[in-house]
Amino acid sequence: MNRIVVVGASAAGLAAAETLRREGYDGTLTLIGEELDAPYDRPPLSKQILAGDWEASKLALRTADQLSALRLELRLGAVATGLDREARLVHLADGGSIGYDGLIVATGVRARRLPGQGGHVLRTLHDAVELRKRLGPGRRLAVVGAGFLGAEAAAIARGLGCEVVLLEPAPVPLAHAVGDRIGRILSQVHGEHGVDLRTGVAVTAVTDGGVLTADGALVEADEVLVAIGSRPNTEWLEGSGLTVGDGVVCDEFCRAAPGVYAAGDVARWHNPLFGEEMRIEHRTNAAEQGMAAARNLLGAARPFAPVPYFWSDQYDLKIHAYGHLRGHDLVTIVAGDVAERRFLAAYRKGDRLVGALAVGMPPKAIRSWRQAMAMGASWSSVVSEGVPS
Amino acid sequence: MKVEFDEPKCVAAGQCAMVAPDVFDQRDDDGVAIVLDATPDPSLHDEVREAAAVCPAAAIRLVEQ
Numbered sequence A: 001m002n003r004i005v006v007v008g009a010s011a012a013g014l015a016a017a018e019t020l021r022r023e024g025y026d027g028t029l030t031l032i033g034e035e036l037d038a039p040y041d042r043p044p045l046s047k048q049i050l051a052g053d054w055e056a057s058k059l060a061l062r063t064a065d066q067l068s069a070l071r072l073e074l075r076l077g078a079v080a081t082g083l084d085r086e087a088r089l090v091h092l093a094d095g096g097s098i099g100y101d102g103l104i105v106a107t108g109v110r111a112r113r114l115p116g117q118g119g120h121v122l123r124t125l126h127d128a129v130e131l132r133k134r135l136g137p138g139r140r141l142a143v144v145g146a147g148f149l150g151a152e153a154a155a156i157a158r159g160l161g162c163e164v165v166l167l168e169p170a171p172v173p174l175a176h177a178v179g180d181r182i183g184r185i186l187s188q189v190h191g192e193h194g195v196d197l198r199t200g201v202a203v204t205a206v207t208d209g210g211v212l213t214a215d216g217a218l219v220e221a222d223e224v225l226v227a228i229g230s231r232p233n234t235e236w237l238e239g240s241g242l243t244v245g246d247g248v249v250c251d252e253f254c255r256a257a258p259g260v261y262a263a264g265d266v267a268r269w270h271n272p273l274f275g276e277e278m279r280i281e282h283r284t285n286a287a288e289q290g291m292a293a294a295r296n297l298l299g300a301a302r303p304f305a306p307v308p309y310f311w312s313d314q315y316d317l318k319i320h321a322y323g324h325l326r327g328h329d330l331v332t333i334v335a336g337d338v339a340e341r342r343f344l345a346a347y348r349k350g351d352r353l354v355g356a357l358a359v360g361m362p363p364k365a366i367r368s369w370r371q372a373m374a375m376g377a378s379w380s381s382v383v384s385e386g387v388p389s
Numbered sequence B: 001m002k003v004e005f006d007e008p009k010c011v012a013a014g015q016c017a018m019v020a021p022d023v024f025d026q027r028d029d030d031g032v033a034i035v036l037d038a039t040p041d042p043s044l045h046d047e048v049r050e051a052a053a054v055c056p057a058a059a060i061r062l063v064e065q
C-alpha cells in the first residue's frame, strides 16, 4: 500500500493519519478537509470558546511542527465530492481527483437546521465565534433542542447575562439518551439558573424576531440557536456502492468495503462488545476509532469493541457517561445522592450492564464500572456483588 | 521522551490513566490527570504515545528526544 487518503481533517481523520505513521506506514498520506482551519477540537466550542474564556488558537489539536512531522499532503479547504471505487479515485470539488490504495472516511456530521433564515448552529469554530459575538447581557437567546449541546450553550449564555429560553419537543429533555429519571434531574438545573425551559414545545421554523412553534405561537428572541441533532456527511459517497444508512455502514473492523474504512461521527459499525450496530458522536470515540480504522487498514484485523465515553459540562455540573445507554430497560442509582447532584447511575439491558453515568462523582469511581462493561459483566453480578473498586 | 501536560485543557476523561497507568493517574477529587513520570522508560513509550493520541482534549504533548 503506497497511497492512503483520509477524507475529513478533524479528530477522527487526524487520529487515523497519526496512527498510520506510528505504525510505520511510509507511503503517501493525503488528508483532505473542507474547513480551512488546521484540525481543531470541537467540544470547547460550546464551552470555553462560547464563554470567551479561550482564544481560538487553544483548539488546535496539533502544533504546526507535529503536523509537519507526519509528512502529510494536507489539503485544507478541499471538498470531496465523489468516490469511484473501481478507479480508486476520490473526486474533489475543484475538479481534481486523488488516487488511493487505502481510504479512510472521516467526514463527520453537520448540524441539522430548521426552515427559515437567521438561526445559528454550533458545529464549527466559525459558528461558535459568530454566536459568541451576538451574546451578552440582556440579549434574548432561544435555544431549540435541550440535548447536551443545547443545554451546554444555554448554560454558557446565562453566564454571559443573556435571557435564555430553552425549547424541547420531548416531555423530558435527554430522556431518550439517559432515561426519564436522569433526564429530569439533569434538566432541573436549568430553572435554578434562570433558564426558561419549556418542554413539549416543537419548533417548526426560525423567523423574524424568534421562532415559530407547532401551535403557531411566536417565541420572541434576538438570536436563535438550533441544536436539534446532526446529519452524517455522506452525500459525497452516493453512487460509490458503499452502504450508507444514517452513516457509513461498516463491519466490526470499521471496514466499509475492501480497502475502505470509516471512523468517527460518520461511521456506523458493529460493536461486538454490545452486539449492536452503533454510530457514536463522542470525541473520544472519534480518536479511538480513527486509530482502529488505521490499524485495520494496515492489516491488524482487530475488532473495534470500545466502551463509548462522553462528558458534558453544564453550569457547575460535570457529567461523565460510559457505555451505550440508549435502549436500556432499567436505571438504578448505585452510589451518591441524587438530591445533592452527586450520584452514579447504572444502566441495564437484558442481563447486561450497558452503561454508567456519573454526575459530580470523582471520575475514578466510574472507572471500575467501565472495566466491568469492557468485560461484558452481567447486571446481576455487578449489582448484587458490586463492582470491584 | 518528555511528557508535557496542559492541565487547564484536561477534561478528566481518564483515558490516559487507562492506557498508560504507570505514567498517568487522576486526582481523586476532580479526576484531572497527574503525570507520574515525565520522562518515562523507553519500554513505556508506546503506551504513552497511545495515551497522547487518545486524549480527547489534546492535553498531552510529547517531546521526543
Ligand SMILES: Cc1cc2nc3c(=O)[nH]c(=O)nc-3n(C[C@H](O)[C@H](O)[C@H](O)COP(=O)(O)OP(=O)(O)OC[C@H]3O[C@@H](n4cnc5c(N)ncnc54)[C@H](O)[C@@H]3O)c2cc1C
Binding pocket: A007, A008, A009, A010, A011, A012, A013, A032, A033, A034, A035, A041, A042, A043, A044, A045, A046, A078, A079, A080, A081, A106, A107, A108, A109, A110, A122, A123, A124, A149, A233, A236, A263, A264, A265, A266, A280, A281, A282, A283, A284, A286, A309, A310, A311, A312, A313
Ligand atoms: C459544539 C460541540 C460540542 C461537543 N462537546 C462534546 C463533549 O463535551 N463531549 C464529547 O464526547 N463530544 C462532544 N462533541 C462531539 C465531538 O466533537 C465529535 O464527536 C467529534 O468532533 C467527531 O470527530 P470526527 O472527526 O468524527 O468528525 P467532525 O469533527 O465532524 O469532522 C469531520 C470533518 O470532515 C470535514 N468534511 C465533511 N465532509 C467533507 C467532504 N466531503 N470533503 C472534505 N472534508 C469534509 C468537515 O468539514 C469536518 O472538518 C461536541 C461537538 C460539538 C460540535
Ligand code: SF4
Binding pocket: B009, B010, B011, B012, B013, B014, B015, B016, B017, B024, B026, B031, B032, B033, B054, B055, B056, B057, B058, B059, B060
Ligand atoms: S486523557 Fe487527557 S483529558 Fe483525559 S484525563 Fe488524561 S489528560 Fe486529561
